[in-house]
Amino acid sequence: MDFLISIFSDYTLQVVTAGALILGITSGVLGTFAVLRQQSLLGDAISHATLPGVGIAFFLTQSKDPLVLLIGAAISGWVGTLLINLITETTRIKRDTALGIILSVFFGFGLVMITIVQRMPTATKAGLDKFLFGNAATLLYSDVELMMNLAGLALLLIFIFWKEFKVITFDKDFAQSLGLPVQRLEILLTSLIVIAIVIGLQTVGVVLMSAMLVAPAASARQWTDRLGIMIVLSALFGATAGVAGAITSSLILKLPTGPMIVIYLSVIVLFSLILAPNRGLLWDWLRAARHRQKMHTTTMLKNLLLFSEIQTNPFHPHDIAALKAIGKGPINKTMVELSKKGWAKQYPDKRWALTSTGLNEARRLTEEFEEQFESME
């Protein structure tokens, strides 16, 4: 108990937790829009494009003040985005290529800047390398305050323009036909994504920040078909992974925070991809298996009907070998399924026959099939 109290009164822990929480919620919410607008990679390009801004801001001001560095990051990320749009609109280069160009060029330039700046005598222990992979342990209370203000602004704007953002995401042309300033709204939304990225820079770092945008949203999509719920779930997933990653990395393992958060995110993504109802892989697999078994039983019923039509007694038992000869799939299992439904009955020496309800069912299925076939013609 004393241990728990000591943990929760620990300054670093409080700051790290609060920071990761804010970051997780913001990137979860903004990431939802990025993913639904099929702009998952834009987040990656923007976050890499913020790096030169950090270097330049430090170079110009010689200040380690996070506010200064983050403003530099935001401007640089923004310029990167504008260039992506400019390249796409004015040249014949496709958007994904433009993203790749800006991401690598800005990131490379940023690395050079950071390295040069770190060698400057004034920059001793400037700690700019934390912007690469993130280090939650270096967060200060004042950083968290800044993050909170930015996050508050971003979430407020999402709330205010909720229905406009929804309609431009779903149907841009229609939104424009309503007279909405679609382009300006898109710029606003992208700017909010830049803000979400800037919030996460110190904690997660530029390299893996896009995971915080994409993974929670992609996981949330698996569990729901409503935008509102998706956003809440995405924020929840982002917050969970953020807090867990930040605490493990900064207090227990002394590792960079970004990679640690990504490990937690991967667990959430994997879990959601496999287990989510309806959209999950397990669900798909079960559905396919059930469908396959139904096909087998239907086919077997029809085969038995065919057999019964050449016998004087429709309930004459047939050897399982004969059924296997004309049927497909797991015949034994199929026969057991049929007998469970009361449509077939087992006789000694592995012989099977239709029951009277089975005969009716087989006839009904055949008629249904023929009707469907006719209506298709």
Place this chain on the structure above:
Amino acid sequence: MMTPASEIPAIDVTDLTVAYREKPVLWDVDFQSPQGVLLAIVGPNGAGKSTLIKTILGLIKPAAGRILVLGNRYRPQTRLIGYVPQRTSVDWDFPTTVLDVVLMGRYGHLGWIRRPEKEDYRLAMECLEKVGMTDFAHRQISQLSGGQQQRVFIARAFLQDAPIYLMDEPFAGVDAATELSLVSLLRELKNKGKTVICVHHDLQTLRDYFEWVMLLNVRRIALGKVEDVLTEENLRRAYGGRAAFLMGKGADEKESWTS
């Protein structure tokens, strides 16, 4: 039948030119649609049909030309036009319900910040009822068939309650029964005095569904009543040598080159 009180054209386009890079998509097009008619815009692939309606709506900036809607320069904020985009232009896996999509038709009336209220929901349900989709109101949109998607879009346009409707291939990819029910919905709009302008692909059904038609192939080929415009000569000018097929017997032959 109601006759339009005013003689001002619903849509009045003069000398419209739209170019993508150097390639003209529309060249010097004049297009007037009277009020209260069902009008089809018809032409081969790449004729600029969708571009024309998108330009009228202000989604595409023309290189030259003048567009008047009911006699005035068009600003979308005036809500004179309801728009039905191509069904395939949106991602139907978007996490939302049928009712929510239809409600988007009210966003223009609502303006900024205000959320749909009870009355808006009631109106939206009314529009869903008109297109026979009441039971689907709370379904996820990814569960809809092509025809149902189209009905949802039309319900959304109904909710816009505009005097003019522009529809981009409303019959594309829907089955014959749905097509007929959509046509009767369009006729209903017309009977209420609305102007309905559709990009259409099927010359075989043109006579049955529409009374006015514009043949378009980058330039305007012809515009007028269907029976006056649909001549072999005009079709040849719009479709080139392939026109013989179009006037001929089968939809089969037509399929073989449109697809």
